Amino acid sequence: MDKRLQTIVQKLEKEFGAASSETRGEVSLFVAAEKIVAACQQVQGQGFELLSAMTAVDYWPEENPRFHVVYEFTSVSKNLRLEIRVPVPGISPCLPTVSHIYRNANWRERELWDMFGIRFEGHPDLRRILMPADWEGHPLRKDYPLGYEEPQFSFNFEEIDLRKPYAKE
Amino acid sequence: MTDLQEVTVDDLKHLVSERAIQGETVLLNMGPQHPSTHGVLRLLLELDGEIVVNCIPDIGFLHTGIEKNMEAKTYQKAEVMTDRLDYLNTVGNILAYSLAVEKLVELDVPPRAQAMRVILAELQRIASHLIWLGTAALDVAAMSTFLYCFRERESILDILEMCSGQRMMTTYIRPGGLWRDMPVEFEQAVRNFIKIFPRRVDQYEALLTRNPLFLDRTLGIGKITTEDALNFGMTGPGLRATGSDWDLRKKQPYSGYEQYDFEVPTRPEGDVYARYLVRVQEMREALKIIVQALDKLPLGPVRSSNRKFVPPPRSEIGVSMEALIHHFKLWTEGFSAPKGSVYSAVESPRGELGVYLESDGGPKPYRVHWRTPSFDNLQAMPLMSKGVLVADLVAIIGSVDIVLGDVDR
Numbered sequence: 001m002d003k004r005l006q007t008i009v010q011k012l013e014k015e016f017g018a019a020s021s022e023t024r025g026e027v028s029l030f031v032a033a034e035k036i037v038a039a040c041q042q043v044q045g046q047g048f049e050l051l052s053a054m055t056a057v058d059y060w061p062e063e064n065p066r067f068h069v070v071y072e073f074t075s076v077s078k079n080l081r082l083e084i085r086v087p088v089p090g091i092s093p094c095l096p097t098v099s100h101i102y103r104n105a106n107w108r109e110r111e112l113w114d115m116f117g118i119r120f121e122g123h124p125d126l127r128r129i130l131m132p133a134d135w136e137g138h139p140l141r142k143d144y145p146l147g148y149e150e151p152q153f154s155f156n157f158e159e160i161d162l163r164k165p166y167a168k169e
Numbered sequence: 170m171t172d173l174q175e176v177t178v179d180d181l182k183h184l185v186s187e188r189a190i191q192g193e194t195v196l197l198n199m200g201p202q203h204p205s206t207h208g209v210l211r212l213l214l215e216l217d218g219e220i221v222v223n224c225i226p227d228i229g230f231l232h233t234g235i236e237k238n239m240e241a242k243t244y245q246k247a248e249v250m251t252d253r254l255d256y257l258n259t260v261g262n263i264l265a266y267s268l269a270v271e272k273l274v275e276l277d278v279p280p281r282a283q284a285m286r287v288i289l290a291e292l293q294r295i296a297s298h299l300i301w302l303g304t305a306a307l308d309v310a311a312m313s314t315f316l317y318c319f320r321e322r323e324s325i326l327d328i329l330e331m332c333s334g335q336r337m338m339t340t341y342i343r344p345g346g347l348w349r350d351m352p353v354e355f356e357q358a359v360r361n362f363i364k365i366f367p368r369r370v371d372q373y374e375a376l377l378t379r380n381p382l383f384l385d386r387t388l389g390i391g392k393i394t395t396e397d398a399l400n401f402g403m404t405g406p407g408l409r410a411t412g413s414d415w416d417l418r419k420k421q422p423y424s425g426y427e428q429y430d431f432e433v434p435t436r437p438e439g440d441v442y443a444r445y446l447v448r449v450q451e452m453r454e455a456l457k458i459i460v461q462a463l464d465k466l467p468l469g470p471v472r473s474s475n476r477k478f479v480p481p482p483r484s485e486i487g488v489s490m491e492a493l494i495h496h497f498k499l500w501t502e503g504f505s506a507p508k509g510s511v512y513s514a515v516e517s518p519r520g521e522l523g524v525y526l527e528s529d530g531g532p533k534p535y536r537v538h539w540r541t542p543s544f545d546n547l548q549a550m551p552l553m554s555k556g557v558l559v560a561d562l563v564a565i566i567g568s569v570d571i572v573l574g575d576v577d578r
Contacts, residue, residue: 023509024272024273024275024509024511026511026512049396049399049400050399050402050404051402052402052512052514052521052523052540053512053523053525053538053540055525055536055538055540057510057527057535057536058536070510070525070538072512072523072525072540074521076399076413076415079420079421081512083512102400102402103400103401103402103548104400104401104402104403104545104548104549106548107544107545107548115236124183125183125184127180128229129228129229130228130229130232130577130578131229131232132229139234139237140236140237146237146238146240146241
C-alpha cells in the first residue's frame with residue numbers, strides 16, 4: 001500500500017472504527033451508514049477531490065446487510081484511489097446524502113434510488129433518473145426479474161402482437 | 170416496495186427559481202428531439218427572455234439496462250454489450266471491460282496485444298474527437314467542418330472493419346488479448362492514415378481556430394473552474410481545459426501507455442474554446458502514440474495462453490483432446506472468476522471510464538457498474554450554462570461532448 005494512503009487509511013480507521021482490506025492493490029474501507037457523511041468530509045479534506053463512482057451491490061436474499069453502497073474516491077493531486085463500502089439493511093434501506101460534499105453524488109444517488117430503492121435522506125431532488133417516473137420497482141435489485149421479448153414468427157405474429165405493451169388505436 | 174407516482178408541475182417546483190412560479194420567467198422544453206442535444210436529451214430551461222436562468226437536464230431516454238443484462242450473461246457473452254454503451258468509443262469500452270476482467274482473474278496479456286490495443290484505442294479516440302469536432306462546429310453553424318471530419322472518420326472505421334469485420338460494434342479486444350491477429354493490410358492502412366492526417370488537422374484548424382465567427386461563439390462561454398469541475402466529477406478534456414493535467418494514461422498507465430512519449434494538452438481558461446483547443450491537440454498527440462506503437466509493434470501471440478480463461482485457437486481443436494475440452498467448457502459454461510470486486514478505469518475520449526466488477530465465484534458477473542464519463546460531465550453542464558444565452562447553451566452542450574448511450578447506459 002502507498003505510504004500516503006496508509007496514513008489516511010489509519011486515520012480513518014481510528015476515527016470511524018472502519019475496517020480496511022486490500023485486494024489486488026485496491027484499498028477498501030467499511031464504514032457504518034451513520035458515519036458516512038463525516039467520513040466523506042474527512043476523505044475530501046485528505047485530498048480526494050473526485051468521487052469517481054458510486055454504486056451499490058445487492059446481496060439478496062441476505063437481509064442484513066442486503067446492500068453494499070460503494071464509493072470510489074480519486075485524489076487528483078496525490079494520484080491515489082480509495083474505496084468505501086457502506087452496508088445497508090434490506091428493510092427500508094436508507095443512507096444520509098453526501099451530495100452537498102461531492103456534488104456529482106446528486107445524480108449518482110438518484111440513480112441508486114431508481115435502480116436499488118435506497119433512499120438518501122436530505123437529498124435535494126430524489127426522483128427517478130433513468131427509468132420513467134411512473135415505473136414500478138427497482139430494476140437492479142436481484143429479486144427483480146430480467147425482462148424479455150417474445151420472438152415473433154410469421155405463424156404467431158399477430159398473437160404475440162396483441163400482447164405487446166405499445167399503444168394501439 | 171412499489172410506488173406509483175405521477176409527475177406534476179409541483180414535483181419540479183424545487184428546481185426552478187421563485188420567479189418561475191410567479192410567472193416572470195418562461196419554462197421551455199429543449200428536446201428530447203432536438204438536433205443540438207446530440208441524441209435524446211431533454212433540457213428543461215427556465216428562461217428570462219433569451220437568458221438561461223436554470224437548466225434542468227432530464228435523461229434516461231436511451232436507458233437499455235445493460236448493467237442488468239450483463240449480470241445474466243457469462244463474462245464472454247457480456248463482452249458484446251459493451252459496444253452498445255458509448256457507441257463512439259466502442260474499442261475503449263471493451264478495453265475497460267477486458268482490463269477489469271483481467272484484473273479480477275489475474276490474466277496476462279501478451280505485449281503484441283497490448284500494443285495493438287493502444288493503437289486501436291487511440292484511433293478510436295481520434296474518430297470520437299472527429300465526430301465531436303464535426304457536430305460541435307455544426308452547432309455553431311460551421312457546416313463544412315462536419316463533412317471533412319466525417320471523411321477522415323470513415324477511414325478509421327475502415328481500419329476497424331478490416332480488423333474485426335465491423336465498423337463500429339467491433340468487440341475486437343477480448344479478456345486475455347484480442348479476438349485474432351490483425352490482417353496483413355492493417356499496417357499499411359494505418360501508415361496511410363498517419364501520413365494524411367496531420368495535414369487534415371491543420372485544415373480543420375484553418376477553418377476554425379482563428380475564425381472570428383467561431384471565436385465569437387466560443388471565447389469565454391461556459392466557464393468552469395478546476396475545483397468545480399472536480400467537485401462535479403468532470404474528467405477528460407473538459408477537466409484538462411481548466412488547467413488540470415489529470416489523464417489516466419499518464420497518471421495510472423495501463424496497456425503499456427508508459428512506454429510512449431506524448432504530451433497531455435491543457436489550457437487554463439475552462440471555456441468552450443479551451444475545450445476545443447484541448448481536443449484538437451489531443452488528436453495530434455494520439456497520432457504520436459499510434460506512430461510509436463506501430464514502429465515498435467512486437468511480434469508474438471495476441472492472446473494469453475492461459476486456457477482456463479482464453480479459448481484455444483481453432484487449429485488446436487482438431488488435434489488436441491484437451492483443447493477441445495477447454496473450447497467446450499469455455500463456450501458453454503464460461504470461466505469462473507474468484508470472489509471479490511475490482512474497479513478499473515481507462516481514459517476514454519470523454520474522461521474516466523470505469524468498470525466496477527464484482528464476482529460471487531460463478532461464471533457470470535454478480536454486478537457490473539459502468540462509471541461513464543458523460544454522466545458526470547453532463548451534470549456539470551447546468552453550472553456552466555447559468556446566465557448564458559440560449560444560443561450559447563447550444564455551444565456548451567456541444568463542447569461537453571456527451572454521448573447519450575454513455576449517459577443512460
